[in-house]
Amino acid sequence: MDSSFFFGLSTMAYILAMIIYITYLAFRRTQIGILATSVTVIGFVAQTLAIIMRWKEFADLSGMGFIRSAPLTNLYESLVFFVWCLILGYLIIEFKFKNRSFGAFVTPVAGLALAFIDIFGVSKEIQPLVPALQSNWLLAHVTMSFIAYAAFALSFSTGTMYLISTTEKKRDPSYVFWTTTLGIFVIILVAMGIDFLRFKVMVKPEIFIQSYMFRTSFLHPSPLIKAASWLSAIIFLYIIWRYGYTLKKVLEKFSINPEILDEITYKSIAVGFPIFTLGGLIFGAIWADQAWGVYWSWDPKETWSLITWFIYAFYLHGRMMRGWRGKKVAIVSVLGFVAVIFTYLGVNLLLSGLHAYGSK
Amino acid sequence: MRLEKEKDSKIVDKIWDFFASIRLAIIIFALIALTSIIGTILEQRAAPERNIEILERLFGKSLAPGLYSLFEKLDFMDMYHSWWFITLLVIFSVNLVICSLERLPRIWRLAREPLNPVTDEQLRKFTLHKEIILKGKIEKARESVHEMMKKAGFRNYSEIKEEKGFQYLAQKGNYSRLGVYVTHLSILIILVGAILGMTFGFKGFLNLPEGATSDIAFSNAGREIPLGFFVRCDNFDIEFYGKSDMPKEYRSWLTIIEDGKEVLRKSIVVNDPLTYKGITFYQASYGLLSENLGRSIFILDIISGGGQAERLNLRLGDTFQIPATNISGKIIDFSPALRIDDHGHAFTYTNQMNNPAIYVEFFESGSRSFSGWILKRYPETWQLQGGHRVEFRDHWGVEYTGLHVRKDPGVWVVYLGCVLISVGLFIAFFISHRKMWVKIHEDKNNTRMIIGAVSNKGRAAFERKIDQAISAIQKKYERGK
Ligand code: HEM
Numbered sequence: 001m002d003s004s005f006f007f008g009l010s011t012m013a014y015i016l017a018m019i020i021y022i023t024y025l026a027f028r029r030t031q032i033g034i035l036a037t038s039v040t041v042i043g044f045v046a047q048t049l050a051i052i053m054r055w056k057e058f059a060d061l062s063g064m065g066f067i068r069s070a071p072l073t074n075l076y077e078s079l080v081f082f083v084w085c086l087i088l089g090y091l092i093i094e095f096k097f098k099n100r101s102f103g104a105f106v107t108p109v110a111g112l113a114l115a116f117i118d119i120f121g122v123s124k125e126i127q128p129l130v131p132a133l134q135s136n137w138l139l140a141h142v143t144m145s146f147i148a149y150a151a152f153a154l155s156f157s158t159g160t161m162y163l164i165s166t167t168e169k170k171r172d173p174s175y176v177f178w179t180t181t182l183g184i185f186v187i188i189l190v191a192m193g194i195d196f197l198r199f200k201v202m203v204k205p206e207i208f209i210q211s212y213m214f215r216t217s218f219l220h221p222s223p224l225i226k227a228a229s230w231l232s233a234i235i236f237l238y239i240i241w242r243y244g245y246t247l248k249k250v251l252e253k254f255s256i257n258p259e260i261l262d263e264i265t266y267k268s269i270a271v272g273f274p275i276f277t278l279g280g281l282i283f284g285a286i287w288a289d290q291a292w293g294v295y296w297s298w299d300p301k302e303t304w305s306l307i308t309w310f311i312y313a314f315y316l317h318g319r320m321m322r323g324w325r326g327k328k329v330a331i332v333s334v335l336g337f338v339a340v341i342f343t344y345l346g347v348n349l350l351l352s353g354l355h356a357y358g359s360k
Numbered sequence: 361m362r363l364e365k366e367k368d369s370k371i372v373d374k375i376w377d378f379f380a381s382i383r384l385a386i387i388i389f390a391l392i393a394l395t396s397i398i399g400t401i402l403e404q405r406a407a408p409e410r411n412i413e414i415l416e417r418l419f420g421k422s423l424a425p426g427l428y429s430l431f432e433k434l435d436f437m438d439m440y441h442s443w444w445f446i447t448l449l450v451i452f453s454v455n456l457v458i459c460s461l462e463r464l465p466r467i468w469r470l471a472r473e474p475l476n477p478v479t480d481e482q483l484r485k486f487t488l489h490k491e492i493i494l495k496g497k498i499e500k501a502r503e504s505v506h507e508m509m510k511k512a513g514f515r516n517y518s519e520i521k522e523e524k525g526f527q528y529l530a531q532k533g534n535y536s537r538l539g540v541y542v543t544h545l546s547i548l549i550i551l552v553g554a555i556l557g558m559t560f561g562f563k564g565f566l567n568l569p570e571g572a573t574s575d576i577a578f579s580n581a582g583r584e585i586p587l588g589f590f591v592r593c594d595n596f597d598i599e600f601y602g603k604s605d606m607p608k609e610y611r612s613w614l615t616i617i618e619d620g621k622e623v624l625r626k627s628i629v630v631n632d633p634l635t636y637k638g639i640t641f642y643q644a645s646y647g648l649l650s651e652n653l654g655r656s657i658f659i660l661d662i663i664s665g666g667g668q669a670e671r672l673n674l675r676l677g678d679t680f681q682i683p684a685t686n687i688s689g690k691i692i693d694f695s696p697a698l699r700i701d702d703h704g705h706a707f708t709y710t711n712q713m714n715n716p717a718i719y720v721e722f723f724e725s726g727s728r729s730f731s732g733w734i735l736k737r738y739p740e741t742w743q744l745q746g747g748h749r750v751e752f753r754d755h756w757g758v759e760y761t762g763l764h765v766r767k768d769p770g771v772w773v774v775y776l777g778c779v780l781i782s783v784g785l786f787i788a789f790f791i792s793h794r795k796m797w798v799k800i801h802e803d804k805n806n807t808r809m810i811i812g813a814v815s816n817k818g819r820a821a822f823e824r825k826i827d828q829a830i831s832a833i834q835k836k837y838e839r840g841k
Binding site for chain 1: 399
């Protein structure tokens with residue numbers, strides 16, 4: 001058995017756990033909850049084993065020593081590590097706050113990240129490192145960034161739950177915000193799913209985005225289908241906006257105190273922010289300085305990290321202002337994670353396509 | 361006249377208040393974050409065609425030229441150095457300074473303030489407040505207070521004798537309140553370091569052929585920058601993973617020469633530069649001197665079937681003899697990256713040193729016998745008929761190493777700021793200012809203990825700790841009974 005067996009096992013376990021947690025949310029049976037936790041723990045153990053095995057495989061292959069061979073060198077490995085941190089953080093919270101209902105919001109993020117790998121055929125090959133990447137600073141940078149991203153993902157989950165459980169008036173801007181965000185999120189996923197079913201392509205994410213994404217729906221050559229897609233997206237958004245408050249009822253069943261959600265959001269950010277500052281920004285800068293002699297060059301990746309940092313600084317200072325605590329800063333925590341995703345995926349996938357020479 | 365002055369000071373006050381507000385801070389955060397996005401979409405300091413192409417993709421062909429000229433006026437193509445972005449950063453810094461100055465005196469007082477004794481009524485109003493009855497006389501309870509304090513995390517505390525008993529006061533982590541200010545100050549330090557680097561430093565490059573020496577580098581604009589000493593490239597080498605074209609290591613052997621003396625020698629690789637007198641040389645790129653191909657030197661080990669060996673430095677067109685034989689070879693061609701196509705034709709597939717090869721024609725007693733390519737990365741091509749070997753060990757003088765040259769006297773200031781910001785954030789988030797009051801007094805032959813506590817953050821954790829401390833001494837009491 002090699003690492004890919006255990007990776008597969010953990011992916012299946014997390015997706016299964018996601019379903020069980022959602023079932024638990026609906027039926028609230030303790031047994032179901034225990035089952036959900038057990039499946040998550042199994043997935044976590046399998047993933048831990050898989051990471052260790054891959055580490056060893058890489059060390060044997062590259063002959064670069066153990067530390068340099070940490071499996072954090074490409075998109076695939078870093079996504080796996082992100083999911084690992086996220087699940088670890090979640091399990092700690094489940095244990096500390098003795099509450100399972102966050103599971104239904106955290107496991108989907110984990111499941112989606114892993115599904116992203118499989119749907120896009122992200123390269124899983126072990127590749128040796130080119131000279132610029134052979135740096136311990138880079139390793140520390142990537143590791144800590146992902147720990148911070150996982151903390152931010154948690155704050156995103158609880159921030160969203162906070163918004164769901166504190167809003168119901170349809171004209172409330174916070175309500176409009178979370179229903180639209182959730183709606184757009186689902187629409188993008190569904191539209192990409194349809195692209196995937198139609199083209200049945202296994203290509204690199206960059207190529208998928210440049211040549212296939214939304215070509216079945218919003219960018220379809222036929223104006224009719226294009227218009228129909230936009231129309232159905234708008235109708236879908238309307239429906240989510242119209243009936244989104246029912247989610248609040250579901251959450252209410254669990255009597256999760258919004259105060260606790262707010263606290264977990266803050267605590268996750270309070271952990272993520274210093275780690276991101278040190279690992280994401282400072283170690284990244286030191287690495288760039290060692291490798292190229294510039295610690296800051298305003299390249300899109302660096303700039304988006306800085307944008308993310310400012311959004312979370314906004315969150316932290318916003319909490320100190322009267323009238324901002326609660327819903328307003330919860331919105332900021334959601335936006336912060338959108339920026340995290342963009343920093344991580346959008347810069348490589350969208351901006352690099354935009355900047356490619358003569359690709360159209 | 362007096363009125364004038366009052367008006368003046370009012371304006372000063374207004375300006376001060378404007379810059380002292382957190383509201384301004386979060387507005388500035390939002391503005392910096394939002395405007396920064398522009399520079400990640402438009403390419404900075406790029407050729408105009410590039411950005412026109414990007415704008416065409418985003419907004420269509422008809423709008424692009426108009427938008428371009430508008431964006432050009434707004435400096436969007438070099439926005440991080442534009443007047444308005446710098447203005448934002450200046451407002452950010454002033455805001456940071458004034459906001460901190462405004463609050464520092466109060467926070468300093470909070471951190472220095474000794475604790476005052478409190479009354480029972482005051483204690484009972486604390487959100488974090490506990491009350492227990494301990495069996496036995498007050499003297500016994502007095503002893504357990506020490507343990508209580510230790511368990512709650514306080515090593516030092518003071519005792520005050522009161523009318524009916526004792527009061528104990530303790531606090532710790534007072535100075536953690538300053539963590540936020542360390543954080544803010546270090547942001548300014550980083551900015552100062554960046555400005556120092558831009559003012560007194562330079563960034564440049566230097567393409568140095570193997571064997572060449574230079575005492576200048578070039579700025580990106582092509583201006584000459586004197587180094588104050590000489591740097592020589594002794595050799596450049598590239599290593600690949602196995603037989604692939606994936607580079608594993610670029611390495612340059614550099615020597616620093618000052619006043620005619622060699623003062624420093626170091627081989628540099630990416631991620632491991634050389635620094636001399638504040639100037640740092642980074643391995644950035646490399647390339648071929650195509651006009652120099654004729655002058656390059658190939659280092660060959662020639663080994664005869666009989667085992668006699670010889671190392672030779674040869675040039676294109678040179679002839680060599682295999683020791684103790686009548687076989688001679690002549691180097692007639694060179695390719696930096698040889699590949700053989702499906703039809704058996706040799707061609708050069710990149711202009712980099714991916715697969716260096718020489719074409720050698722052999723003569724036996726003066727007449728042509730055979731010829732072929734000898735590849736540096738493929739030792740199997742070194743073997744000749746008759747057990748002779750021509751080992752292609754190295755080549756020299758064909759490549760140049762591309763060095764990035766930088767002087768940045770501010771970088772240590774920036775790093776100092778980075779260390780401070782990490783420390784500051786750690787203190788700000790993970791250390792809290794905790795205060796605790798414990799009162800004990802006699803209550804019908806038993807002792808009543810009242811505890812009150814405050815913490816500026818992490819109250820739940822503090823409460824847990826106090827609860828643990830209480831149950832520890834209660835257990836002790838039970839056992840002691
Ligand atoms: C214009 C710039 C800024 C101003 C005016 C400002 C102002 C403030 C103020 C007044 C406080 C509250 C201090 C207290 O509670 O006594 C604070 C807290 C804080 N600031 Fe800033 N700040 C600025 C920029 C930043 C930046 C860029 C960072 C990013 C590292 C930062 C990190 C923090 C942190 C971590 C806290 C503590 C927050 C908490 O405990 O929840 N500040 N800031």
